[in-house]
Amino acid sequence: MGASLVAGVDCPRTTGEFRGWFSSGAACRDYLAWVRWPDGFACPACGGAGWAMADGTFRCRACLARTSVTAGTLFDHARTPLTVWFELCWRFATSKQGVSAREAMRDLGIGSYRTAWGMCQRLRRVLVRPGRERLSGVVEVDETFVGGVEPGLAGGRARGKKSLVAVAVETPGRPRLGRARLQVVSDASAETLGRFVRDHVEPGSVVVTDAWSGYTGQALAGYSHRVVNQSQALRDGAAHDGLPPAAHRVAALLKRWLLATHQGSASAGRLQDYLDEWVFRFNRRRSRHRGLVFYRVIQLAVGHEPVRYRQLIHEPRDPDDEPGGYPRGRGGRPESIKPQVKGYPWRSQRD
């Protein structure tokens, strides 16, 4: 993530600073514009340059089209004020355990559970970027069952479906964990697990698995495959249930989070969205500043196409379907941009 970003200038350092910066819709809009158009406004219709209008919209110099900074982004047509969206993004990025729809509704004064749920769900949709780097080095791979109970179904508590989740985690040196990837998979066949590994692990890496027959030589062609012997693992003080220790620990952390923050409300059809949220936070747990994670959430949101409520309801995501629209990174200081409003820290000129 952008090494050129400066906490305290490009993103807030603390919740207090966050509140000071983003108390008005105008400030939120300007920040979105600054993140969305690092080189200055570019007309979504024709790519032309333009200028900011007094009402916060932008006008293209070439085609004269008027556009708002939220048009065509995740915040498009949002009825919830941007200040509330920002607060949710801040919590989403900075709180260790994330935020549930119920907490968002209560703490942010959002009118209905439906609205709060829709906002949280939209944020989850932006968190996976296509083409992200695959895991490398020594990577433990396993699969685990998640879920089973869905509160809130018609008729009270009902038995939900358990989902099989493939787990991959880098082990740069025990007991340290590196980055992780989680994906809902249809089965534990050699074909499915092989695809999971190819999608998420750099060829040439060392893949550590248990002795499950799904991890065949053919499925893991191109990798150095190490099978963990269960009795050996037990002697090493490892997993009692056969999971390699690192993958087991990741699975345990995930399940604890699903229960604690979401009370197990991640239904089978939407589980991948929750997995993406958890992985996003897990892989940034050592980020040198939480504010940088907030910047990243905002950047992904303005780079993502709008998500309609009916899409959230009726179209649970295909696990293999990665959302598009990854925004290009902010590189260096834009030259052409002029501060539209004085006094915003992110608009300050520095050399």
Ligand SMILES: [Zn+2]
């Ligand atoms: Zn234009």
